[in-house]
Amino acid sequence: MRAFLKEIARDLYTFFTSITLAIVLISLIALLALLGTLIPQETFTREVDYIARYGVEGYNTLKKLQLTNIFGSWYFLFLMALFTLNLAACTHKRLMASWRYWKLPMGFIRPEDLKRFEHSYAISGSVCSDASPKIREVLQRHGYRVREHNSQILAEKWRWERFGIDVFHISLVIVIFGGLVTMLFGYRTFAIAHQGDVLRLPGADFAVRVNRFWSENYKNSERVMDWRTELTVIENDKEILTKTIEVNAPLRYKGYNFYQSAFGTDWQGAARVTLALFRADGTALGEFVGTVDDGFAVPSENIFVKIGAFLPDFALTENLIAYSRTQRLENPAVFVEIYDAQGFRLMRTWAFSRPEMQRFWETTMARVGGETPYRIKLVGMTAPEFTGLQITKDPGRPIVYFGFLFVIVGLLVHMYFKHRQIWVHISENEIVIAGTVRNNLKSFAEEFRRLVREIERLQIVTHPESELVV
Structure with missing residues (x-):
């Protein structure tokens, strides 16, 4: 098993x-x-x-x-x-x-094998007795860690760079984990707020009040340059701080972020409309005012008129579903339902501001459903301005930032540091220098030449005869 x-x-x-x-x-x-x-x-x-x-x-x-x-x-x-x-x-x-x-140590390599390296250099002649410490000093000056083994100088640097790509991979796991933390414990919503509104968020021990908001245009133009909203954080019934936010300049408090995201007139959420009501025979019952999701009573008829929706630019889909094409007052319409005193619905219809649309709708409805007990016209409309706030809580963001930091570190290590090894075999009549690098052969070739030139200038070999392979 x-x-x-x-x-x-x-x-x-x-x-x-x-x-x-x-x-x-x-x-x-x-x-x-x-x-x-x-x-x-x-x-x-x-x-x-x-x-x-x-x-x-x-x-x-x-x-x-x-x-x-x-x-x-x-x-x-x-x-x-x-x-x-x-x-x-x-x-x-x-x-x-x-x-x-990392654990694999550098080992002794026979001089005849060193000469077959892509980067090798042999100096023949009588070798001075103090050659080894002088060569060690040169290598250490170039950042190499040096030790001796069986008459060979073994030098290397940046062995740790092999872990650079591993750091990169681990960092990606950290980034994904940070995203998972945000997905499980984060919060994201879009709120439409009016002046004076107080926003309360799930899990937060504070509220945010919308003091005021405004837009700024470009000079001598009607083009909007920026939207701004002044917010106040309220905690334990005390005003903690006030900040004016704008696009790309949010309010941050206790892990929550409030971004300026939209601005406009709240026709669909808080429109206040004036409706003219008539009996089917044309008798005028007066003009009445109501708001969306509310309505008004008509005592003389013992009915209640409910305002279900307001669309600033009425249109129908292919499936005859009403929607607003834009947020501009191009074709305003209001959906109303009329109930009797017992709560029975007498009728429902759309009322329009444009006369031609009102006539078209009434004619069409009469052909389809017959006469209705009342006729309604939209004669006025107002709506408050709103500010649109994108509200987020991103607890995984520090983890993601930490991960991306190490992504960069891992890539930089992988790109600019490569493990380099140098062998120097010293005998009585010859010095053999050989080197290898894990990658980036061109930059190592230049460093290898510099090392060889510095060793030659030490004058530790008399009557030298050299052989260079690069």
Whole structure:
């Protein structure tokens, strides 16, 4: 049984250390990330906008496949989990190889073999007795760690650079872990706020009040240059701090971030409309004022008019679902329902500001559903300005930053430091110098020449005859 489990563990280790698996996973993750940029994601997209773009069936299909929330879907998280395991297994495998390389000491190499190195230099002649300490001093001056073994000087530097790529791999695991921390414990939302609103966040022991907000235009232009919002943090009924935020200059407090994200008139969320109400025979019942998600009573008729929605630019999808094409007052419309005293719905309809749209709608509804007991016209509308705040809590951000820092460190070590080794064999009538480097042969060739020239200038060989191979 133990042998069987060991075999399964070995097969799993082989599977997760596969480069092919890494390529497949990276390709799939990149494909999903691309889809996530092409298909609007739920955080900042309304349901009606999906329906307007894809239709009811298309939207339901996207939602069922979790394509409107790709980065939170089970299959994206599953791929990320597999990639993390693959990366961790590959890192372990390479780290073990790097450790074995680190523990492998430089050893004695015969002089005839040293002469076959790509970088080698032989000086023949009578060698002085103090040659060894002088050569050691030259090598140490160039940063080499030096020791002697069997009449050979063994020098090396930057053996640790082999771990640079391992640091890079470990850093990627740290970055992924930081993203997972944010996904599990983070917070992200988009809030539409009006002047004086107090925002309370889940899990936070403070609130944020919106004092005021405004926009700034370019000089002699109506083009908006910047949006600004003044926020005050309130904790334990005390004002802690006040800050004016703008794009790319958020308020940060206790791990929460408040970004300036939008600005405009809140037609769809807080419109206040004036409606003219008529009986079916044309008798005017007066003008009444109400707000979205509320309404007004008409005592003379013993009815209640509920205002369900306001669209500043009314349009219909192919499936006859109403939505607003823009946030400008191009074709304003209000959806109303009328209830009797017992709560029974008498009718529901859209009321328009544009006369031609009102006539078209009433005519169409009369043909489809017959006469209605009341007629309604939209005669006025106002709405407060709003500021749009993107609110986030990203507890994994320090971990991600830490990971990226070491990604850079690992890459720099891997790119600019390469393990270098020098052998110097000293005999009575010859000095053989040879060197090797793990990579970057060109830069090592230049350093090897400098070392040879400095050793030659020591004049530790009389009547020298040299042979250089580079």
